[in-house]
Amino acid sequence: MTHASDVDVSPGAWRTADDEDLTLILSTARDLFYEVGFHSTTVRDIAGRVGVTVPALYYHHVNKEAILTALLDRSIRSVIWRCEQALAEAGSDPAARFRNLIECLALYMASHRKTAAMDAEIRALSPPARKRYSAQRHQVEQMLVDTIEQGVAADVFDVTSPRDTGRALLGMVQAITLWFDPARGQLTPVELAARYVDIASHTVALRS
Numbered sequence: 001m002t003h004a005s006d007v008d009v010s011p012g013a014w015r016t017a018d019d020e021d022l023t024l025i026l027s028t029a030r031d032l033f034y035e036v037g038f039h040s041t042t043v044r045d046i047a048g049r050v051g052v053t054v055p056a057l058y059y060h061h062v063n064k065e066a067i068l069t070a071l072l073d074r075s076i077r078s079v080i081w082r083c084e085q086a087l088a089e090a091g092s093d094p095a096a097r098f099r100n101l102i103e104c105l106a107l108y109m110a111s112h113r114k115t116a117a118m119d120a121e122i123r124a125l126s127p128p129a130r131k132r133y134s135a136q137r138h139q140v141e142q143m144l145v146d147t148i149e150q151g152v153a154a155d156v157f158d159v160t161s162p163r164d165t166g167r168a169l170l171g172m173v174q175a176i177t178l179w180f181d182p183a184r185g186q187l188t189p190v191e192l193a194a195r196y197v198d199i200a201s202h203t204v205a206l207r208s
Contacts, residue, residue: 011089012089013082013085014081014082014083014085014086014089014104014107015103015104015107017107017111017112017189022071022074023060024050025046025050025052025057025060025061025067026067026070026071026074028046028049028050029041029046029064029067029068029071030071030114030115030118031049031114032045032046032049033068033071033118033121034113034114034117034118037121038064038068038121038124039124041064042064043057043058043063043064046064046067065124065125065126065129068118068121068124068125069125069129069133071115071118072118072119072121072122072125072133073133073136074115075112075115075116075118075119076133076136076137076140077136078108078112079105079108079140080136080139080140082104082108083101083104083105083140083143084143086100086101086103086104087100087101087143087147094147094150094151094153094154094156094157095151095156095206097147097150098147098148098151098157098200098201098204098206099197099201101143101144101147102169102173102193102196102197102200102201103193103194103196103197105140105144105170105173106173106176106189106192106193106196106197107189107190107193109173109174109176109177109180110176110180110182110189110192110193111189113176113177113180113181116174116176116177117177117178119137119174120177122134140170141166141167141170144166144169144170145162145163145166148162148165148166148204149162151204151206155207156206156207157204157205157206157207158204158205158207159204159205165203165204168203169200169203172196172199172200173196176192176196180192
């Protein structure tokens with residue numbers, strides 16, 4: 001779990017990628033979930049790749065859902081603090097806040113693809129766990145919607161429905177995990193994020 005004391009609050013920290021400091025069990029499970037999906041991965045698969053017995057794995061996590069929950073919790077907490085810092089560094093200017101927020105989200109998706117892709121597995125969560133995660137994810141959506149609404153109010157965006165626009169932009173950014181591969185060398189995460197900021201700016205008809 002990411003605690004407030006673990007967060008890097010130095011200026012621009014939201015732009016940096018990190019190794020996420022995952023345990024071997026969590027990093028192995030994440031890799032398997034990314035490769036074959038949550039439902040196609042068994043606890044025995046995870047234990048075998050880690051090199052421990054199934055009972056030993058259960059000592060750390062009560063079941064496979066608990067592993068997924070831990071991964072999702074770490075991911076969404078990281079996204080939230082990054083977005084909050086990006087907004088804070090932009091100040092009160094709606095256009096700057098919007099650009100920073102889109103850059104932040106695109107950078108996270110591009111630099112933490114495997115972890116970010118776990119969002120697609122939320123249907124595997126129990127109703128209570130899904131509700132908790134959805135509430136956290138809604139915080140991110142609301143930050144974007146609020147920023148768009150501020151831009152409309154300041155007459156720098158031309159948007160009919162800030163909420164629908166925010167959802168569409170989030171869907172576009174989340175899809176980065178489905179196709180982007182920095183190993184191909186076509187784009188770096190920074191270059192990709194810049195392109196997404198440009199696309200998003202045109203979507204809201206940003207008046208520069």
